[in-house]
Amino acid sequence: MEPRAAESEAAAPEASGQFVQSLARGLDVVRSFDAEHPQLTLSEVAARTGLNRATARRFLLTLTELGYVASDGRLFRLTPRILEIGYRYLAGLSLPELAEPFLEQLSHRLEESTSLSVLDGDAIVYVARVPTRRIMNVAITIGTRFPAAITSMGRVLLAAGPESAWPDDRREVLETVRAQGWAIVDQELERGLRSVAAPIHGADGRVVAAINVSTTTATASLERIRTEFLPAVLETAAAIDTAVAQARPHTPLGALRPGQPR
Incomplete structure (x- = not known):
């Protein structure tokens, strides 16, 4: 997965102020997990999203608090609850x-x-x-x-x-x-x-x-x-x-x- 932080900033319609960059970055964190990378460390999430470690950590902890991510203290992984997001469309x-x-x-x-x-x-x-x-x-x-x-x-x-x-x-x-x-x-x-x-x-x-x-x-x-x-x-x-x-x-x-x- 290519770093997306800079891409998100470049694509943001700043003139209208309608682009929520934090939401885009949070979705980048979710998309950093895939079939080949079901578990990732904080450093790996940061590298795959183009975010710094502190920012990546805040997103991961937020997603963990919401139940979309689980962690053993070192490795992070998506939980089945993430399916709710896609299911809303499929339903x-x-x-x-x-x-x-x-x-x-x-x-x-x-x-x-x-x-x-x-x-x-x-x-x-x-x-x-x-x-x-x-x-x-x-x-x-x-x-x-x-x-x-x-x-x-x-x-x-x-x-x-x-x-x-x-x-x-x-x-x-x-x-x-x-x-x-x-x-x-x-x-x-x-x-x-x-x-x-x-x-x-x-x-x-x-x-x-x-x-x-x-x-x-x-x-x-x-x-x-x-x-x-x-x-x-x-x-x-x-x-x-x-x-x-x-x-x-x-x-x-x-x-x-x-x-x-x-």
């Missing part, structure tokens, strides 16, 4: 609940992991997942982020957005994805990993998310992905689109299940 997002049973059916059909993600800047964020086995070095959970440009779901989402947001070195492939309506990525995110993705549309027809099936080179050839996985993913995406379009205005989307009368 109001009905699409993951609607999509999950369809993802489960797709996972059972292909015996592979399936996922749903949304675009956040230049990254995808996983909001639903049905795993079958671990196929990556990094565990994927709700909230996991990956660079959009090198993932199948990311390419589907980028291709549906403005061309001004496209990386120059991905422009040609994104044009292809936009034209065909799906994406296959072969070992770009991680060696030995392959995936295929399709878009999910909101009630207004805009692409709001993407689903994928991920597998390994040892399990599925590119030919099998094209002839077996791709049709299944497109069929599932269409089923989710239909469920979204047919959901009644006051019907919780999470209450819908495949085949349930609407």
Whole structure:
């Protein structure tokens, strides 16, 4: 993680006085913890955030007092309570609940992991997942982020957005994805990993998310992905689109299940 203190200061709209720098720094402290760094010393937090030790210590003690961080006196770690922050967003997002049973059916059909993600800047964020086995070095959970440009779901989402947001070195492939309506990525995110993705549309027809099936080179050839996985993913995406379009205005989307009368 790159130091962010100077970045926060540079980005602050000082003229309007609307930027709360202490809040930004507190969030930097939270983000300094990740899957590869679940526990950090005070010095490590300071180094990863660009804060001095005294400032980092105040934030860590505040987060500890609030229950978001725990410490043994030397090492600090996030507590499960930190999930409350992300859950507030996910709890109001009905699409993951609607999509999950369809993802489960797709996972059972292909015996592979399936996922749903949304675009956040230049990254995808996983909001639903049905795993079958671990196929990556990094565990994927709700909230996991990956660079959009090198993932199948990311390419589907980028291709549906403005061309001004496209990386120059991905422009040609994104044009292809936009034209065909799906994406296959072969070992770009991680060696030995392959995936295929399709878009999910909101009630207004805009692409709001993407689903994928991920597998390994040892399990599925590119030919099998094209002839077996791709049709299944497109069929599932269409089923989710239909469920979204047919959901009644006051019907919780999470209450819908495949085949349930609407």
